[in-house]
Amino acid sequence: MENEIILEVxxxxxxxxxxxxxxxxxxxxxxxxxxxxxFKVKKGETVGLVGETGxxxxxxxxxxxxxxxxxxxxxIFEGIDIAKLNENEMKKVRRKLQMIFQDPYxxxxxxxxxxxxxxxxxxxxxxxxxNERKERATYILNLLGLDPEHxxxxxxxxxxxxxxxxxxxRALAVEPEFIVxxxxxxxxxxxxxxxxxxxxxxxxxxFNLTYLFISHDLAMVKHISNSIIVMxxxxxxxxxxxxxxxxxxxxPYTQALISAVPIPDPKVEKSRERILLEGxxxxxxxxxxGCRFRPxxxxxxxxxxxxxxxxxETEAGHSVACHLYKK
Amino acid sequence: xxxxxxxxxxxxxxxTEFFTYTGVVKAVRGIDFSVNPGEAVGIVGESGCGKTVxxxxxxxxxxxPPGKIVSGEVSLDGTDLLKxxxxxxxxxRGAKISMIFQDPMxxxxxALTIGFQLxxxxxxxxNITKEETKKKIIELLSMVRIKSPENVFNQYPHQLSGGMRxxxxxxxxxxxxxxxxxxxxxxxxxxxxxxxxxLNLLQDLKSRVNSSIILITHNLAVVAGLCSRIIxxxxxxxxxxxxxxxxxxxxxxxxxxxxLRAVPxxxxxxxxxxxxxxxxxxxxxxxxxxxxxxxxCSYAMKICFEERxxxxxxxxxxxxxxxxxxxxxQKVKRDE
Numbered sequence: 001m002e003n004e005i006i007l008e009v010x011x012x013x014x015x016x017x018x019x020x021x022x023x024x025x026x027x028x029x030x031x032x033x034x035x036x037x038x039f040k041v042k043k044g045e046t047v048g049l050v051g052e053t054g055x056x057x058x059x060x061x062x063x064x065x066x067x068x069x070x071x072x073x074x075x076i077f078e079g080i081d082i083a084k085l086n087e088n089e090m091k092k093v094r095r096k097l098q099m100i101f102q103d104p105y106x107x108x109x110x111x112x113x114x115x116x117x118x119x120x121x122x123x124x125x126x127x128x129x130x131n132e133r134k135e136r137a138t139y140i141l142n143l144l145g146l147d148p149e150h151x152x153x154x155x156x157x158x159x160x161x162x163x164x165x166x167x168x169x170r171a172l173a174v175e176p177e178f179i180v181x182x183x184x185x186x187x188x189x190x191x192x193x194x195x196x197x198x199x200x201x202x203x204x205x206x207f208n209l210t211y212l213f214i215s216h217d218l219a220m221v222k223h224i225s226n227s228i229i230v231m232x233x234x235x236x237x238x239x240x241x242x243x244x245x246x247x248x249x250x251x252p253y254t255q256a257l258i259s260a261v262p263i264p265d266p267k268v269e270k271s272r273e274r275i276l277l278e279g280x281x282x283x284x285x286x287x288x289x290g291c292r293f294r295p296x297x298x299x300x301x302x303x304x305x306x307x308x309x310x311x312x313e314t315e316a317g318h319s320v321a322c323h324l325y326k327k
Numbered sequence: 328x329x330x331x332x333x334x335x336x337x338x339x340x341x342x343t344e345f346f347t348y349t350g351v352v353k354a355v356r357g358i359d360f361s362v363n364p365g366e367a368v369g370i371v372g373e374s375g376c377g378k379t380v381x382x383x384x385x386x387x388x389x390x391x392p393p394g395k396i397v398s399g400e401v402s403l404d405g406t407d408l409l410k411x412x413x414x415x416x417x418x419x420r421g422a423k424i425s426m427i428f429q430d431p432m433x434x435x436x437x438a439l440t441i442g443f444q445l446x447x448x449x450x451x452x453x454n455i456t457k458e459e460t461k462k463k464i465i466e467l468l469s470m471v472r473i474k475s476p477e478n479v480f481n482q483y484p485h486q487l488s489g490g491m492r493x494x495x496x497x498x499x500x501x502x503x504x505x506x507x508x509x510x511x512x513x514x515x516x517x518x519x520x521x522x523x524x525x526l527n528l529l530q531d532l533k534s535r536v537n538s539s540i541i542l543i544t545h546n547l548a549v550v551a552g553l554c555s556r557i558i559x560x561x562x563x564x565x566x567x568x569x570x571x572x573x574x575x576x577x578x579x580x581x582x583x584x585x586x587l588r589a590v591p592x593x594x595x596x597x598x599x600x601x602x603x604x605x606x607x608x609x610x611x612x613x614x615x616x617x618x619x620x621x622x623x624c625s626y627a628m629k630i631c632f633e634e635r636x637x638x639x640x641x642x643x644x645x646x647x648x649x650x651x652x653x654x655x656x657q658k659v660k661r662d663e
Contacts, residue, residue, distance in 0.1 A: 190586060
């Protein structure tokens with residue numbers, strides 16, 4: 001069954017200019033956090049976004065729900081280009097586009113009770129009658145495996161995993177279609193991570209939700225996603241179905257990234273040939289000419305110094321931006 | 328070879344507690360283990376299981392109040408570190424036993440150059456001249472694969488990337504060629520690609536310097552490559568210990584089963600639902616009297632709630648704190 005496309009990002013750019021000094025004038029340099037990326041997300045699916053620190057994955061997530069104003073490009077959500085909407089018009093769309101943040105300790109207001117936290121978005125969006133909101137909050141809490149008794153408690157009384165569930169409850173309160181989850185389990189212990197990931201999967205099935213799942217944990221992204229986008233310094237290096245990313249990674253960066261993920265099996269781990277990347281991710285203020293991965297790439301050719309490769313499809317659903325795969 | 332070797336480090340019945348206003352937190356509740364020369368031992372467990380406190384207790388870095396090592400013995404080459412005075416301990420810390428901390432940004436002094444911080448250690452423990460010190464530091468920095476060590480010598484921590492800082496920390500920890508290096512989550516705050524570099528470096532250094540390593544981490548996959556022996560901790564106790572094959576291929580404790588199945592593998596073929604460990608770890612202010620894992624364990628029997636299980640040895644060097652291994656217990660199979 002071919003699903004309809006719920007979100008399409010076209011040539012999205014987000015630059016941050018570096019301001020300094022008393023009068024905060026732009027000093028000339030810009031950080032190209034997201035530099036011309038395009039991708040599509042189908043309804044009911046999960047797209048994983050992976051990359052190292054500084055690859056721009058969080059900026060993509062935040063720009064899509066317009067926590068950041070995009071510098072250029074369009075974000076077409078359910079047929080409407082939300083990049084062009086003003087704050088007022090955006091409010092209507094934002095009900096359908098919710099976000100889960102990485103740090104469950106910082107993303108909940110410590111002075112509000114769980115009831116207030118979950119009811120607040122319903123109030124903002126004027127959903128449900130005021131006297132029905134508590135009932136709705138109770139229903140969602142139940143759904144997430146939290147006790148309705150917890151409604152009167154404050155965030156500090158909960159563990160990290162429970163807080164992340166409260167964050168999810170807040171997002172679900174307004175019946176969203178699309179959830180951007182930015183490293184939702186990174187701050188949690190492994191046994192709790194599994195609980196939250198399973199909850200994500202159950203909710204997706206129940207409400208036909210679409211997720212953009214941002215994480216640096218490739219094994220987790222591969223587990224939860226239908227397709228995976230690999231980012232490096234603000235650009236997409238590869239898009240592949242998650243089944244293929246391990247079996248057939250094309251981009252040298254994807255290959256290195258996968259080879260760096262440790263496998264909990266000493267037999268495999270101690271005999272594995274590992275591709276070690278030299279050095280660190282470069283700065284995205286002074287980008288190298290040509291391919292941005294070139295300084296760390298062992299296959300770099302002459303053309304890589306001159307021409308930046310574009311993302312091209314090699315087979316259905318699998319695209320790569322690398323000169324090695326040019327015919 | 329095994330068994331004949333005299334361990335460099337032997338920990339006996341170590342108990343560390345924290346005396347807080349609300350009560351006494353029993354963070355480490357009596358653990359025994361030893362580390363052989365040149366061996367890499369992994370200590371695995373979730374937040375609050377006592378793995379970091381174990382490391383800090385061995386280093387004698389528990390500050391009182393609120394923390395206190397209430398009993399036990401930590402012998403390094405036959406000397407009980409817990410009986411030493413602070414000034415005697417200072418001669419050993421850094422020289423014979425050193426530690427790599429999780430966050431290199433907060434464990435390096437931001438106001439001093441890398442060169443200065445490394446030379447402090449050498450000047451304190453080794454009787455060498457200033458020129459020799461500098462030469463030795465440059466050597467150390469290139470050993471941990473820092474490019475242009477001469478420049479890094481004069482740089483401050485903020486001028487280095489996360490991976491570089493962690494490497495400088497490793498250089499610092501190795502500067503006096505200690506018998507044991509305790510690495511507490513050395514790769515948790517860095518990217519996977521940098522993690523691979525650091526693990527590779529530790530592997531390489533282990534064979535070169537012949538130091539023993541205690542690698543403390545929550546990530547089972549990280550110990551799989553480096554360590555030959557694995558200790559699984561839960562609620563302040565060692566619940567399972569064995570060599571890498573025993574713990575990964577034939578684990579005996581239901582908690583280890585849970586841990587292994589809770590993490591997705593990047594090489595998994597079919598997508599399977601992750602198995603979860605229900606509930607939360609116990610409150611260490613009033614730990615349960617039976618098995619600490621009983622209330623989360625789907626195989627728990629009556630006795631598990633009443634009496635803490637002893638260690639059962641299933642093979643040479645493989646011990647498990649679980650009643651399921653008692654002869655009278657029903658045989659259960661680990662579901663794969």
